[in-house]
Amino acid sequence: MAASLTVPERQNFIGLLQAIGDGNGRLIADRILSFSARQSCRDTAAFVREVVELSAEHCRGYGTGLDIGTVVRGVMQLMHRHGVNMDGNYATLIANMLCLEGLTKDLNPRFNVIDAAYPFLRAHQLIGDTSFQRWFTAATSLFPTAFWDLCFKVTLYGAKHGEHLKQFQI
Known part of the structure; x- marks a missing residue:
């Protein structure tokens, strides 16, 4: 599946991946809440709190062996529970990400997509979208x-070998 993203969509999705890589539950929730201009979340504070709790348990950042599939599926369950909307392009990106993550786990269980993306996500974070x-x-x-x-x-x-990334984090 392919998606043609607007600049804000691209920046928001990359920001979500960076937040997952950083283990920042608050930012993960903020990015998810930006997945639709017509947001109908019933209780934003509760959604944010539950994403932060999920992140504390399953999403501790680069080099911690985080399972992005577990994190994304957990966040999607919270989205459903709280009525959080998601536009079509984001749904396509999430579906693609889960498929690719599952495929990599089948081919090499030690491979971690977020740890592999670390240099690119960090560079993007440091120099910004346009410069990157x-x-x-x-x-x-x-x-x-x-x-x-x-x-x-x-x-x-x-x-x-993502466990070694912690010593190089910027």
């Missing part, structure tokens, strides 16, 4: 294939 897009577009055309192969290997190592 410009940098990444330029880098893909300037750096040789060998560089990207090395980046891939380092990312794979991080995804399989």
Whole structure:
């Protein structure tokens, strides 16, 4: 499934992934509540509180072995319970993310999608969306294939050995 995202949708979804990677339950809830302009959450404070509780138990951040599937399924149950709306593009992204996460777990149970995305999510967080897009577009055309192969290997190592990420966090 493919989705064409607006700039705010892209920034909000990437922000959700960053919040999951940081283990920030409050920000996860805020991002989820931004998934629809017509939000009908029955009790926003209760939803936020329950997402924070879920995060404290299952989403402690990069390098902690977090299972993004467990986190996302838990958040979706809370969304259903509290009547939180989600626009179609976000539903597509969530469905794709759960499918890819399940596939990676079947192929290599030690692989962690969030830990693999750490360098990209952190760079995006540090330099911002527009700068990240410009940098990444330029880098893909300037750096040789060998560089990207090395980046891939380092990312794979991080995804399989995420417990070491805590010492490098910025």
